[in-house]
Amino acid sequence: MYPFKIKTLLLASTMVLSMGTVTAQDGLVNSLKINASEKSAESFKFTDVINLANTSIKNQGSSGTCWSYSTxxxxxxxxxxxxKQPVEISQVFSARNAYVEKGKNYVRMHGAVTLGDGGELHDVINMYKKYGAVPQEVYSGLNYGTTKNKFAxxxxxxxxxLAAVVKNPNGELTPNWEKAYAAVIDSYLGQVPQNFTFKGKTYTPQSFAKEMIGIxxxxxxxxxxxxxxxxxKKTMMMVPDNWSFDLVYNVKMNDMTTIIDYALKNGFTVAWATDVSEKSFSWKNGVAYxxxxxxxxxxxxxxxxxxxxxxxxxxxTEEMRQKAFDNYQTTDDHAMHIVGIAKDQxxxxxxxxxxxxGATNDYKGYLYVTKEFVKYKTTSFMVNKGGIPTDVLSKLGS
Structure with a gap:
């Protein structure tokens, strides 16, 4: 997922984005103020129904790393x-490893696959499984004087x-391109620590993931x-940023909110990917419907x-949802983290x-999204098996 994707000529005329570059996040936030109401927060009266524990609000800066921050x-x-005592996990560590794997995939596919720094929820799980994890304080990715991500x-x-590698100028690829590619990434984000000390104990990324995070x-x-x-059944997630061609479980539209509701009511939060380019999504006002x-x-x-x-x-309806997806009116824009349920007045x-x-909107980094919006605009979501109703699990064979 990218910070945003352009769907109208109006947005295209004010913000330029190509699949291979990252546009400043400020441009996104400003674009989502188009329909902001000055006194929206006074007009909505939200009351918490479920409010599950979560860590502090972060800012992905000028990078398409929402998938890593959210997951x-x-x-x-x-x-x-x-x-467990929560630890801020390095989002850029997950992203860095995904970029390395994505580069390999890009070359294997002769360049005929999405590049850029977008990704999917499963990328964090896949990188966790292969590379482990490190705390944010050990690997911030801020390796060249910036205070926020700036990846363009x-x-x-x-x-x-990678375009030069795909052209294969030697007539045969050498193993050196992978080293050179990783070295460029590391020159910007920093070299990955093989060992590090955290709270007085030495870890590797793998041992930290196992002992400290423990999922x-x-x-x-x-x-x-x-x-x-x-x-x-499992099916291909048909969005450009699914560069790893992962399969996901396909469920009925109403199953999505059924699963999310069940998860939240049983103490499980949910990682969520969606379209945010609708004018009925307002980041400033913190409401989507x-x-x-x-x-x-x-x-x-x-x-x-x-x-x-x-x-x-x-x-x-399922017909509305599928039509919007097929017409590119629902696009794989952004990933966030569902942490509760609230009611309006x-x-x-x-x-x-x-x-x-960042904490830049009316609700200091949070927003309120209706269930109809989730049914209409969700591209994917992730939850622990324990947060899935047993009847759905039985249909999946899990």
């Missing part, structure tokens, strides 16, 4: 659920380098919903009042979602 935040909440230059150089990566299942594929009218059919007053309090929503339930754009 590592999710793992930190898993530590809490398991009775690194992305430009590594893409050009079983095989316990985490990832889901999507496509009406075009058999339900309760499905409007009853298309934006271009709204009056000026209706547009101005999109976030001045709770709104009616249509009932999303009319009694409607929303998911409480933790983001990684």
């Amino acid at each position: 590592n935040s999710y793992l930190e909440s898993e530590m809490i659920r398991l009775g 230059e690194m992305a430009g150089i590594t893409e050009a380098m 079983n990566p095989d316990e985490y299942l990832e889901f999507a919903s496509y009406s075009t594929e058999p339900y309760y 499905v409007p009853t009218k298309k934006y271009d059919e709204m009056s000026t007053v209706e547009k101005e009042n999109m976030f001045n309090g709770p709104k009616e929503e249509p009932k999303v 009319l009694g409607k339930e929303y998911y409480v979602v933790k983001n990684s754009w």
Whole structure:
């Protein structure tokens, strides 16, 4: 997932993004203020129903690493659920290792696969399984004087380098390109520590993952919903940033909120990937919902009042959901972390979602997302097996 993807000529004229580069996050946040209401927070009255423990709000900076920030935040909440003292896990360590693997895959596929620094929820689990993990204080990725991630230059150089490798100028690839590629990444993000000391004890990334974090990566299942594929079977996640071609479980649209509700009610948070380019998603106001009218059919007053309090929503259908996905109206934009449920003043339930754009909105880094929005715009989500209803698990054969 990238910080955002462009779906309209209006956005395309104000923000330029190519699949191989990263645009500053400020451009994204500003773009999501288009329909912000100044007094939105006064018009919504949210009351917590479920509020599960999670760690502090982070800022991914100018990098397409939402997938790593959200899933590592999710793992930190898993530590809490398991009775452990949470540790801030290095998000850039997960990303760095994914970039190395993605580069290898890119060359094997002769360049015919997505590059860039986007990714998926499963990438963090896959990298955890293969490389382990390290604490943020040991590997921040801030290796060249910045205080926040700023990956555009690194992305430009590594893409050009891989393009040269794919051209195969020697007529036969040498093993040196992999070393050179990793060295470029490490020159920007820092070399990965083979051993490090944390709280007076020496670890390797593998031993830190096992002893300090202590999750079983095989316990985490990832889901999507496509009406075009058999339900309760594994299917390819059909989005560009699924560079590893991972398979996910395909469930019915209503199963998604059923699983998420069950997980939250039983103490499990949820890693969540979604489209955020809809005008009914407002980061500034911290609210996302499905409007009853298309934006271009709204009056000026209706547009101005999109976030001045709770709104009616249509009932999303599987046909609506699939059509939006097939027409590129639902795109694989962003990943976040669902940590609770709240009700508005009319009694409607929303998911409480933790983001990684800093504490810059009305709710200091969190937002409230309706269940209809989740049904309509989710691209994937991940949860521990223990947070999945038994009847769904039996259908999956898990």
